[in-house]
Amino acid sequence: MIRLFTIASAFVALGLCVAPAAESGKTVTPKINAACSIHLGWQAPASEWFYLEARVEKSTPGSYFMICGWNTGYFGVQELGGGKKVAIFSVWDPTKGDNPDHVKLEERVEVLHEGKDVKVSRFGGEGTGGKSMTEFPWKVGEKIRCLVQAKVEGQKTAYSGWLWQPKSNEWKHLVTFRVQTGGKPLSGLYSFVEDFRRDGKSVGEERRAVFGNGWVKTVDKGLLPLTQARFTASKAPTEASDIIDAGQAEGGLYLANGGKVSPSVPVGTVLSVNSAPTTVPNDLPTELSKP
Template sequence: MKQESTLRIPAFTAYEENGVMVWYGELKQAGALSFSLEGKGGDLFIEKVTKDGIREPGFESFTKTARCFVGGKDRISVTPGYWRFALKSPGKAEALLLSGSVIKEAHFNLKERKNAASVHLSYALDKEVKAEWFYNEVTVRTEPLYSYYMACGFARGYFGIQVNSPTERRIIFSIWDSGNEGVDRSKVADEDQVKLLAKGDGVIASGFGNEGTGGHSHVVYPWKKDTTYKFLVHAEPVQIGKGRQTVYSGYFWFPEKRAWGLIARFRAPKDGNYLSGLYSFNENFGGDNGQLLRLAEFGPTWVRNSDNKWQELKTASFSCDATGRAKDRLDFAAGVAKSGRWYLSNGGFVKNGIAYKDPLPPRKVHGKPPELLPK
């Protein structure tokens, strides 16, 4: 008799949920699945994941279908979809072992990085447009820890809101230095470093590294999900001596004040450009909870050029980070939400088949540019 092949899913790919070791994976066929554990462990519960990433934040329910004991092996019938494998007390295992006809096309992330794939909206903008202002809105629908919802991204920086801890949330505006240093800002020459020119009340500003280097600013602010927030970036090319630079300013609309507030203003060396490479994204910057759904809606999105003419950005395409492009994680989605705005989701085992560089479907045209700009 031909021996069945086995799919080994290492322990380092599992999440810890309330002290329980949990693996997630997609089975793409219906049929028989055999399962067992390698190493120490306890009861293994296998459950079908059900979800609706657009109407509800995260999982709706789990339905227990089977269990086995470490060292034993069992077989069940499964249907296509995402499945949850939960190892309960008394201990841990070295790996989850699966076999049977359905593992031929099964998909599990087998790498140690457990973050959900970062997902992006790349906005179409003609190269000849001298975009001086970039306006966008974001409404967060789910709010797991270690989430960054970025509204206004551009070639030199990014601007958005972040969940940092159970008690702290931030508005973040950052600009990259010149040069190619990726980690240590102390290695960046002074003439290549972004300079802080001004910051708003309560804003903390510093340098950053480890993702490129640059100037960082943030203010602690209790933003809430299902509330729409407005972001605005201004770019002013300047000539200093023989060098061209650009002054970038990030403004946030504080709804309780009904006014724009400056987050920070930085001068970027070796630049002299207007805004380009415009985008938004969802990021899971901590891998401990990469299984949770991150969902946000974006727009309306506008730019105003150097001639003071507004242009609505009506087309966009989808992109994702290396985790998504390498297909380590496939649970991401993008499209048009019921609100008529574009949405992005990552994690939560929700997908709609969108792929890297796919164009997004047309969204609702807003048609009315922002009325108020900072003084």
Template sequence: ERRILFSVWSPYKTDNPKEIPEDQRITLLKKGDDVYTGKFGNEGSGGQSYLKHMWKAGQTYRFLLKAKPTVNNSTDYTAWFMDPEVKDWQLIASFRRPKTFTYIKRPHSFLENFMPHMGNKSRMAYYTNQWVCNTTGEWFELSKAKFTADATARKDARLDYAGGVCEGKFFMKNGGFFSERVAFDQYFEREDQGDRPEINLKILK
């Protein structure tokens, strides 16, 4: 089983979703067809959604995230997913986060292995043709990125991680006990592709 996951953290700091005060809970606004929604805990808490989808290694998929400040000092976060075989944007979910009034400021991409017993397997992902759109509809390509690491890498619990640019794409890699370690907290740049997304944002669900 494989999933397309979209989660939004509550501003209230707890690992138990039951402890979140009513006025700081994540509210589900909408969800897509066949999408599961609920709560999560144990790494902070908040609202969770996922679509069971058998994505394939080596295939390029598209993701779209919107953040919009809204009423009562809140922000609405909405995520869509596109499978190139379907060629249509599918709504995952839309959540409202209280005590937050912001647009997207610091986007991140990451590669996570949350099953330690799979540490002998190498995981690698490419990140390419990434763009942001401002409030006036202008698109800007993201061609510079900082390679960072989590606490596991920073305390040298694992040494097999890497990131950078390969064939014009950002990449990250971890696991499998390889040796080509890359120093974190450095910047990498790739050439602009100029392939601006052609998305009619107004007609998205």
């Protein structure tokens, strides 16, 4: 099954959690503790790299704005507690189970590159794999630029995460993870907004981000802009599904949840970017052109 959501909500977002049964045998209505996770599934062919920009417009502690996701991993920014902000890039092992120590060495995500001040570790809990994290003091209203590169190497694929550094005006190569994929490139591209604080109070706090100026380099070497995405949402019974929204915004498509957000389009709607990008950014990492 393609993993389209975060580690923290992978199974609940697919609706695999059910309400517990009371002793009487009756179903107990679960308590809502989070705003519903929402996603944009970008329509694109198999690709060698995936570039996307985001602009966070509203945030609160415990928010995840995932910018570049694909069928075996994800890449984005988070606001943690105490004002701390980070970037995170993760790739799943091609195995089932939640204990990272139970995965055979030859099936684990390999680390080929670890950037300066980037913490790389194994994760478990809901799926297993490799995770990287670095402090990244992004700001509301500021453009965030992410790029994922995929290089097929036999039956494996090496995924590199690149993050634009506004202060130094350069790209930073965070990490390269390699994993068994059967020799497949990037596919299943998506973005999402998630409330991972899940303390009940976070439901009443709004998160909003705009995603746009997206590009992919397809496996046949063609460059294509990302112009359409399908709006989807978690089916988790503990997430408030009536305070979500998506639609067109200046520079792309927006996702919003929590607080006083109300839906303007139904889940499942295919949204089109109002003004499709026409020119690929000319300052992408030079490594993209290397064989």
